[in-house]
Amino acid sequence: MAKKPQENILKNIETLDAIAAPLLRWFHSEKRALPWREEPTPYRVWVSEIMLQQTRVEAVKPYFERFVAALPDVRALARADEDTLMKLWEGLGYYSRARHLQSAARLICSDHGGKIPARFDDLLTLPGIGRYTAGAVASIAFGERRPAVDGNVLRVIMRLLACPADILKESTKRAVEEALIARLPENAGDFNQALMELGALVCLPRGAARCPSCPLERLCLAKEANLQAELPQKTPPKRRRTEKLTIFLLSKNGKIALEKRPTHGLLAGLWGFPSMEGHLKKNEAAKALQALGLIPAKLHALPAAQHIFSHITWQMVGWHVELAETSSDEPSAATKSSPASTKATEANTPPASLRLHEATAPYDAQTKTPPFLWATAQEIADIYSVPAAYRSYFPYLQAPDGASS
Incomplete structure (x- = not known):
């Protein structure tokens, strides 16, 4: 079967042309004070993004602070013994993230002189780093104009466009990436964080969206059609x-x-x-x-x-x-x-x-x-x-x- 063209996945894409300015104004006024934002070094951004995969921000904060206090840089992470690393990660779950983090740290030390690569494509070669994490680190820590598309961002975009595409499909994620990369402002790191923050604080899952507090309310096609509770669409999970x-x-x-x-x-x-x-x-x-x-x-x-x-x-x-x-x-x-x-x-x-x-x-x-x-x-x-x-x-x-x- 021929692959569905990406232009048919997203509808009403022109809506995204107008979101950057109001979104960034809202973010600079309402963003949360988070420990990795206070000092956004590449190492701290990277560690926080790995921890935030599948884990709530409030749960991550104390783990992050303890982790970077014990292992303050790439070389310290690369040298850490297994019991220390796993004890620092204990309770966060998805422990393979910690092992991939250390494997990547060792590669950074051996192949990149101990410095985290600045480019999206180079970040993608490291263990445990997919397109979202590479986009987040490249844009937030290094200023590269790359989108960072996670679940929060997908929910915001699907509602803005009133789009019923399945967000668990890779084709949908890639279509959103391509739509955003063409519209990224110069401060792409702030823009990416603003979209994530909007999904985390305002454009909440299911019927919990706080539309009156949203800086993009007047642009949102799901709000106009009263579809917030129905979007985004995704394949039901398999039974445990x-x-x-x-x-x-x-x-x-x-x-x-x-x-x-x-x-x-x-x-x-x-x-x-x-x-x-x-x-x-x-x-x-x-x-x-x-x-x-x-x-x-x-x-x-x-x-x-x-x-x-x-x-x-x-x-x-x-x-x-x-x-x-x-x-x-x-x-x-x-x-x-x-x-x-x-x-x-x-x-x-x-x-x-x-x-x-x-x-x-x-x-x-x-x-x-x-x-x-x-x-x-x-x-x-x-x-x-x-x-x-x-x-x-x-x-x-x-x-x-x-x-x-």
Whole structure:
């Protein structure tokens, strides 16, 4: 099938000719004070734009300030060890963003002398940077006349033009980019931020648009036709699948077991609490642990919990398990926290298919016990990045008083 010409995607495009002046006046008067705007260096703009992907501004602000305080420039980011990087990112979600950020920092150091590329096309070659992020960094940090088209911008443009095109289609995004690049004022960075700000504060999703506060109200064709609640159009999301899990807080000598998740897939490479598929009852949980060479002394039932990812819902039950002494000699968290011991631990980690959260058989014929990192509750809070998916069980890192056993 022939590709639909871009000129047929957007209608009433001439409406965009008149938006720059009123939009910029509004932005300079109403824009929010944000930490990355106070000092818009290329590094700060880049980090903020990566953090803002899929995450609300108010949620990002404290993470941004903590991140740039700990890693103030590209070279510091490139040198950061994994635990530090993941701990700084903990709670933001979409952890691959942090790994791509560091991969890009290392390339910037090796290929660009430690300086973030100024050109849109060069930015696109870096890991984790797509057309929106490249446009935002190039325009805001370097003044290049490039559009930055995110979800907020798409919503504003589709309403201004009363356009029913599907905003999840790449052809629609590219058509909007081309429409805007021909109309960008000299201060393209402010213009891009103004469109984003309008979508974030005024031209809100669904029926929540604050049209009387909009500087573009008189130009908006959706407002004229009362279509704000119907636009923009997008393909309905796929239904999330559900996974049932049993979470184990394995306790020994005042410490809790952590395990590294597999290097690929959901929450890849992060620390998590051991888990097994299904909702295991007390006797089932005890037998499953015994099959792995773990001897439960006491099992305390924990409340059920749920965590929703973009495409999966975890429905969890939990057990706090006080383990009896075993013959295995697990290294302490303090020992494992050193870079040398971390490398040794990774070298001894079994294949992902044999880890506890997926295990059906022991990985070690002698001890049968999966390798864990044993950490105190304070070490988990301070050092190791445990994703928010497990957060419902943080209050129970100590054996819960009065819990059923």
